[in-house]
Amino acid sequence: MSTAIVEQPNEVFAGTAGPLVKVDHLTCVFDVSRPWLERTLAGAPKQMLTAVADLSFEIARRETFALVGESGSGKSTVARMVVGLLSPTAGQVTIDGVSMSDPRLAAAREKLRRRIQMIFQDPFASLNPRWRVDRIVAEPIRAFGITRNDAEVEARVSELLKLVRLDPADGRKYPHEFSGGQRQRIAIARALSANPEFIVCDEPTSALDVSVQAQILNLMRDLQDRLGLTYLFISHNLAVVRHMATRIGVMYLGRLVEVAPARDIFAHPRHPYTRMLLDAVPDLAMAGRQRKPVDGETPNPIAPPPGCPFHPRCPFAAERCRTERPHAIVTGSVSVACHAVEEGRI
Amino acid sequence: MTEPLLSIRELRVEFPTRRGILTAVDGVSFDIAPGEVLGVVGESGAGKSLTGAAIIGLLDPPGRIAGGEVLLKGQRIDNLPPEGLRRIRGKRIGMVFQDPLTSLNPLFRIGEQLIETIQLHTGMNAAQARDRAIALLVDVGIPAAERRIDAYPYQFSGGMRQRVVLALALAADPELIIADEPTTALDVSVQAQIIALMKRLCREHNVAIMLITHDMGVIAETADRVAVMYAGRIAEIGPVRDVIGRAHHPYTQGLMGSIPTLTATAERLTQIPGSMPRLTDIPTGCAFNPRCPHVFDRCRVERPELLPAERTLAACWLYAADRRATA
Ligand SMILES: Nc1ncnc2c1ncn2[C@@H]1O[C@H](COP(=O)(O)OP(=O)(O)O)[C@@H](O)[C@H]1O
Ligand SMILES: Nc1ncnc2c1ncn2[C@@H]1O[C@H](COP(=O)(O)OP(=O)(O)O)[C@@H](O)[C@H]1O
Ligand code: SF4
Ligand code: SF4
Ligand SMILES: [Mg+2]
Ligand SMILES: [Mg+2]
Numbered sequence: 005m006s007t008a009i010v011e012q013p014n015e016v017f018a019g020t021a022g023p024l025v026k027v028d029h030l031t032c033v034f035d036v037s038r039p040w041l042e043r044t045l046a047g048a049p050k051q052m053l054t055a056v057a058d059l060s061f062e063i064a065r066r067e068t069f070a071l072v073g074e075s076g077s078g079k080s081t082v083a084r085m086v087v088g089l090l091s092p093t094a095g096q097v098t099i100d101g102v103s104m105s106d107p108r109l110a111a112a113r114e115k116l117r118r119r120i121q122m123i124f125q126d127p128f129a130s131l132n133p134r135w136r137v138d139r140i141v142a143e144p145i146r147a148f149g150i151t152r153n154d155a156e157v158e159a160r161v162s163e164l165l166k167l168v169r170l171d172p173a174d175g176r177k178y179p180h181e182f183s184g185g186q187r188q189r190i191a192i193a194r195a196l197s198a199n200p201e202f203i204v205c206d207e208p209t210s211a212l213d214v215s216v217q218a219q220i221l222n223l224m225r226d227l228q229d230r231l232g233l234t235y236l237f238i239s240h241n242l243a244v245v246r247h248m249a250t251r252i253g254v255m256y257l258g259r260l261v262e263v264a265p266a267r268d269i270f271a272h273p274r275h276p277y278t279r280m281l282l283d284a285v286p287d288l289a290m291a292g293r294q295r296k297p298v299d300g301e302t303p304n305p306i307a308p309p310p311g312c313p314f315h316p317r318c319p320f321a322a323e324r325c326r327t328e329r330p331h332a333i334v335t336g337s338v339s340v341a342c343h344a345v346e347e348g349r350i
Numbered sequence: 351m352t353e354p355l356l357s358i359r360e361l362r363v364e365f366p367t368r369r370g371i372l373t374a375v376d377g378v379s380f381d382i383a384p385g386e387v388l389g390v391v392g393e394s395g396a397g398k399s400l401t402g403a404a405i406i407g408l409l410d411p412p413g414r415i416a417g418g419e420v421l422l423k424g425q426r427i428d429n430l431p432p433e434g435l436r437r438i439r440g441k442r443i444g445m446v447f448q449d450p451l452t453s454l455n456p457l458f459r460i461g462e463q464l465i466e467t468i469q470l471h472t473g474m475n476a477a478q479a480r481d482r483a484i485a486l487l488v489d490v491g492i493p494a495a496e497r498r499i500d501a502y503p504y505q506f507s508g509g510m511r512q513r514v515v516l517a518l519a520l521a522a523d524p525e526l527i528i529a530d531e532p533t534t535a536l537d538v539s540v541q542a543q544i545i546a547l548m549k550r551l552c553r554e555h556n557v558a559i560m561l562i563t564h565d566m567g568v569i570a571e572t573a574d575r576v577a578v579m580y581a582g583r584i585a586e587i588g589p590v591r592d593v594i595g596r597a598h599h600p601y602t603q604g605l606m607g608s609i610p611t612l613t614a615t616a617e618r619l620t621q622i623p624g625s626m627p628r629l630t631d632i633p634t635g636c637a638f639n640p641r642c643p644h645v646f647d648r649c650r651v652e653r654p655e656l657l658p659a660e661r662t663l664a665a666c667w668l669y670a671a672d673r674r675a676t677a
Binding site for chain 2: 005059074075183213214215216217218219221223225227240241243244246247270280281282283284285286287288289296299301302
């Protein structure tokens with residue numbers, strides 16, 4: 005009986021047409037100035053950091069859309085805006101037709117909250133160390149009023165622990181008694197407990213050893229199949245992203261430079277930055293390979309280069325790239341923001 | 351074969367604790383040839399860093415070498431007095447750590463730190479040492495080295511700092527560099543630059559590298575041979591292509607299958623059940639036996655030594671002579 009509660013796929017929404025998640029011109033600017041008095045005394049100007057700039061993408065139901073990019077490219081900031089932990093400076097996120105920022109839709113948004121969950125890189129920081137595991141996992145069940153009957157909550161927690169391949173008896177223990185991989189299972193069980201349909205995963209396996217990572221990635225795929233989940237999957241690791249995603253967005257300095265189906269992007273990377281990233285990843289198949297790494301490092305996001313932000317490192321940069329920002333050009337299922345691609349030069 | 355540059359024999363590192371003695375490195379043996387890159391790979395807690403620290407006498411007490419030998423060009427260095435070891439560190443063995451600020455003092459200009467190290471080990475005068483420092487910075491790819499030599503570490507990016515640390519490690523023309531997770535904190539594009547740099551330096555300066563990392567991709571790109579560690583022991587050691595492409599130890603096989611790659615097409619990753627044991631409960635016999643799909647009686651009672659398995663050596667009873675005969 006309790007199995008039915010947990011394993012009921014999200015049929016209700018699966019039939020609805022259109023993407024589950026729509027991100028439109030999402031922008032986030034942080035004020036990183038020194039304190040006002042200090043700044044005034046030093047005569048320093050305000051400093052703004054554009055962490056996410058004009059980002060648009062959609063996520064279809066039951067797909068895994070991945071955001072990949074180097075550290076500081078804005079991935080976590082996008083994640084926080086998508087789940088509503090951070091308000092965008094401009095642009096908006098719409099989930100199942102409900103805008104996450106329209107004040108008139110507060111009631112609809114409240115209902116939506118149960119359907120959206122998040123998993124973080126550090127499972128320890130996200131689990132209350134003073135709570136037993138069963139209380140941690142049960143918390144969303146109670147918070148969203150899914151059931152208040154203690155016996156039902158207990159049955160459901162034990163089903164959830166089994167679902168993530170833990171022992172229901174583990175519910176009596178505290179987080180510190182578990183290894184990193186087991187803690188991430190606990191975090192997944194908690195995320196699933198309110199029967200969500202959309203899960204934002206921010207570097208969910210980046211702190212884990214590879215053999216444990218394999219267990220978690222396999223588990224996440226199984227759960228997606230069984231429960232009809234939609235994932236926004238964030239990682240700096242291209243191989244992990246390739247393994248998990250149906251579509252991939254590549255970020256550089258807060259912008260999406262390329263969005264394409266996973267298969268396409270690895271077979272035919274179009275944007276020069278995507279090409280560089282793919283070439284830089286050390287890969288098992290590459291023992292003894294010789295290659296020429298790209299020069300330079302990601303510039304300071306407070307003063308990004310004008311024009312195309314990648315131009316100082318780009319082997320295809322032309323005059324236009326130094327002054328004019330490239331816009332995303334969509335061809336079929338692929339979207340690329342690059343003058344050289346648009347001009348057919350590469 | 352030429353005489354090994356570095357030779358580790360049955361190295362054992364222990365920690366006395368209230369609950370008894372923990373053995374974190376247990377009977378590890380390997381050689382590094384002059385100019386060779388030996389990768390040491392394994393999951394966290396496998397004993398990689400402690401092995402590196404033991405070689406250069408940098409174990410934090412109460413950790414101590416409880417057995418075995420470390421030989422540099424045939425000469426034992428594990429039993430040297432602290433003063434003798436300090437002379438070898440920096441001079442004959444350079445070091446690079448994950449965090450460049452372990453090696454760089456944030457309060458001093460990088461030039462001062464390089465010049466001090468060069469003078470300590472070479473007896474050059476200040477002007478000569480400064481010239482050599484600039485040459486080293488140029489060599490590791492610091493742009494405008496003549497000007498940047500007077501900058502402080504905080505004025506460099508993470509990747510540039512790691513280049514400075516490599517210059518520092520090379521300052522006295524060492525024969526060996528022990529690099530512990532040197533690229534782990536870096537983004538992939540910068541990591542690729544540091545890997546390329548290390549390979550070039552290894553070639554041009556004929557320096558051997560013991561490259562410790564948890565990242566098999568980095569090993570694949572960089573190492574000639576690789577030792578896979580598990581629970582303080584070597585599970586398998588051999589040429590990098592063989593260990594990656596034709597692993598023989600069941601743990602290595604599982605590990606390789608669990609790594610997502612840019613080319614594999616498998617829907618599911620190989621899963622090794624469970625996780626590496628804590629030091630307090632290492633199983634008897636083969637340390638991998640509770641997780642091993644091929645475990646048999648002998649594995650639970652007798653610890654396997656490194657046995658030849660095609661071109662690698664694997665610590666696994668599947669490759670014992672009597673078994674191979676029947677297999
Ligand atoms: N709360 C904040 N205040 C100021 N700057 C921030 C804040 N959060 C993130 N940033 C900056 O925004 C940029 C993007 O950060 P983040 O989204 O964490 O990137 P990623 O997850 O891709 O590593 C970085 O330059 C980061 O320093
Ligand atoms: N000071 C210490 N006291 C007790 N155990 C330690 C100490 N330092 C390291 N260890 C243990 O020794 C084992 C090996 O550590 P380490 O060599 O750092 O592993 P690796 O570098 O492979 O991740 C780990 O289980 C670690 O917990
Ligand atoms: S727009 Fe120009 S600089 Fe930017 S990636 Fe394309 S070619 Fe390179
Ligand atoms: S010795 Fe036995 S348990 Fe250990 S790896 Fe070999 S077959 Fe498995
Ligand atoms: Mg992040
Ligand atoms: Mg280590």
